[in-house]
Amino acid sequence: MPTTNRSLVRSTVILLTTGFVALVAIVAAAFWLGVRSQVHFDEVIAARDARTATVALRHSLEVAESSQRGYLLTGDGHYLKDYGPTHDLIPSQYESAAQLLSSYPQANQELARLKMAIDQKLSEMDQTIALKKAGRDTDALALVKSDKGEALMEEAQRFFSAVIDIANDRMAASAADQQRSARWLRWVSIIAALVIILVVGSSILTVFRYTRELAKARDEVSALNRDLEERVEERTADLAKANEEIQRFAYIVTHDLRAPLVNIMGFTSELEASIGSVQALIGKSVDNDDPVLEEAKLAAMEDLPEAIGFIRASTHKMDGLINAILKLSREGRRVLRPERVDLAEVLDVAAAAVQHQLNDAGGSIEFNVNVPSMWTDRLSLEQIFGNLLDNGVKYRSKERPLHIIVRARQESGDRIAIEIADNGRGIAEQDRERVFEPFRRSGAQDQPGEGIGLAYVRTVVRNLGGDITMTSSLGKGTSFHVTVPRHLANIGSIAA
């Protein structure tokens, strides 16, 4: 299926849109992952902080306990060196841990219990140390042995473990989330990349196919063109041949028609000469009463000369017609000699030929010719315009002074259009095609001629590769429009 412009535009738009969507998906996914990473990172930090704080608190409690135990065991004050600062540190450490754990709602209750456990443990340790300092070793030992401190410590330891587990879980979960997001991004990127590759691939394919189709179409067009040119040339050759045949036919026919005409004319003259002798004989006769002689006299003196007169007039007319056809066919066979021709010059010459008649008729002629020089047959142009101007003068209107306007301009296709407009008697509508036919004339038959002027002009114009048309308004004037190529060579060999 050939790629039409519309389908090309449609598929291009679809492909570009798809590619754009894929790009947007990649960017959005990357942005989303960034945001998610930040969240996960914050979570991990928070969990680590909470874990650290918890571990620190546990460590302090353990330090304090081991300090207390050491003291209780040895009674050496040296062991209490770390107890005081640690003991003082524990509440603040608890506060910071509690604050960090505030985002764990499930830890609130536990925190309260831890607080209690820590407070109690601290007070138990304080108590035992105070008892030991007071020398009440047994009481202190009993207090330790009561396992109350041990239980409190275990409870704290449980809490710590739970918090650390939770923090660990949370860190692990965040890491897993992060990994999942990264996987997501990877998949989105891979799919989008595939889509983009697909889009680019099909774009390239479409462009390639379109280009190939364009090239193919161009090849087809040029092939058609070549074919067409060949056909035109063939037809032109055919036409030229047919034209030549017709011209040849006309030429032969006119020649063959001439031969019998010579006889008719010749023997008519012989007959006329013979009648002279007969007339002389009858003129000498004196017997006027013989009816046979009377009839012979009438025949010799009137009927025969009349008949001979008609034969002569008819053959004379036929001779004119044959000569006219001969002139037409000869023009068709004439070899054109192209040369550089200045149209204005040719028109001046043609106008000069009718100037005398124009002056007699009180007419005028006006030129509006502004065309580049032509490369054509000068004689043909002279004959065309000579005939047309002669017609203009011949068929002028008797009611007004003749005025002929000649205009020429260059037309597209390197053709020259010449208009010869007169204000003469005009040509009736039904005669407008007829006047171009041989022996056909229009209007009052008050001018000599066979009626081949326009037929001749048309033959000559067509030989030059041009055409002639006419517009006319009966009683107002006629315009002839002649179009001829500026370069004769452009029309091929039709006139050969």
Next chain:
Amino acid sequence: MSEDFKPVTIIMIEDDEGHARLIEKNVRRAGVNNKIIPFTNGTDALAFLFGKDGSGNESAARHLLILLDLNLPDMTGVDILARIKNNVHLKRSPVVVLTTTDDAREIQRCYDLGANVYITKPVNYEGFANAIRQLGLFFSVIQVPETA
């Protein structure tokens, strides 16, 4: 007139008998009384001029003047002209082409082939008669060589 003088015979090759008659009449009017042998087609004329074997031996020692029309029913006068002018015996016989054709190329061709005179038959009879009579005068003064 010397003993071995042979009068010139005019060979008229003209398919139109009317034309032939008019030509003869006007030639006679010009005072030419030579023998005129008319032919209405090319085949008969060639048979007479070249004999049965086509060698032209039969025309040897004849004094001939040939009046030739170009438009013949069986061949063109141009072919006859070419044959006459290519024959040893006949090539010196004057050939007058008398035809209706006034095509410039045709005229050129005839002179190229060796035609001695080319005359176009005028259609109007006065012109025609005048041309033939002048041709007759021309015949009466022309020297025709004996065909070898």
